[in-house]
Amino acid sequence: KQEVTQIPAALSVPEGENLVLNCSFTDSAIYNLQWFRQDPGKGLTSLLLIQSSQREQTSGRLNASLDKSSGRSTLYIAASQPGDSATYLCAVTGANNLFFGTGTRLTVIP
Amino acid sequence: DGGITQSPKYLFRKEGQNVTLSCEQNLNHDAMYWYRQDPGQGLRLIYYSQIVNDFQKGDIAEGYSVSREKKESFPLTVTSAQKNPTAFYLCASSIGYRGQGELFFGEGSRLTVL
Numbered sequence: 266k267q268e269v270t271q272i273p274a275a276l277s278v279p280e281g282e283n284l285v286l287n288c289s290f291t292d293s294a295i296y297n298l299q300w301f302r303q304d305p306g307k308g309l310t311s312l313l314l315i316q317s318s319q320r321e322q323t324s325g326r327l328n329a330s331l332d333k334s335s336g337r338s339t340l341y342i343a344a345s346q347p348g349d350s351a352t353y354l355c356a357v358t359g360a361n362n363l364f365f366g367t368g369t370r371l372t373v374i375p
Numbered sequence: 376d377g378g379i380t381q382s383p384k385y386l387f388r389k390e391g392q393n394v395t396l397s398c399e400q401n402l403n404h405d406a407m408y409w410y411r412q413d414p415g416q417g418l419r420l421i422y423y424s425q426i427v428n429d430f431q432k433g434d435i436a437e438g439y440s441v442s443r444e445k446k447e448s449f450p451l452t453v454t455s456a457q458k459n460p461t462a463f464y465l466c467a468s469s470i471g472y473r474g475q476g477e478l479f480f481g482e483g484s485r486l487t488v489l
Contacts, residue, residue, distance in 0.1 A: 299478060356478070
């Protein structure tokens with residue numbers, strides 16, 4: 266069964282710093298990988314979707330990469346802002362299901 | 376604007392009562408999903424539907440029921456058979472099933488059993 270891991274579970278950084286969030290998965294036979302943001306008590310907001318044939322996607326200050334062979338994805342956030350504080354989740358779509366990590370809670374300190 | 380609307384946002388239930396959570400989407404998506412989120416755990420799939428009048432059990436379907444009579448609507452009923460129903464429930468949709476397209480979520484419904 267696919268397992269998705271996000272380490273660390275929590276991360277605090279000062280405003281303006283560039284940072285990387287990690288997502289690893291055990292089965293490389295995936296269709297796509299999606300990064301989400303979740304604010305407390307809210308639903309998930311889609312940030313980036315990477316198809317299995319792609320290596321990266323960019324949206325504004327966000328860049329997500331995918332390395333299927335090593336079972337890894339990273340979400341790079343440039344010039345972090347306090348408004349980026351949230352929990353970030355990755356999800357991997359396989360043949361039989363969609364698997365979520367438990368997320369990384371990011372705090373950007375002004 | 377297109378999106379997914381869940382209601383109610385907060386719901387309180389007495390033990391032994393059934394409750395229904397509403398999920399409506401105007402994205403013209405074929406596939407819809409219900410997830411449960413508990414603190415410290417990843418999202419877990421309850422039920423999903425690939426098309427109208429069809430739905431399948433997910434990983435934790437026991438104690439839940441759904442219907443898909445219209446493309447835009449996928450209500451979830453939490454029955455009295457669900458042993459631990461207090462949780463945050465999220466509805467989602469996508470153009471196609473699973474690997475086909477981006478997954479979009481509603482704002483969630485928080486159910487508390489008194």
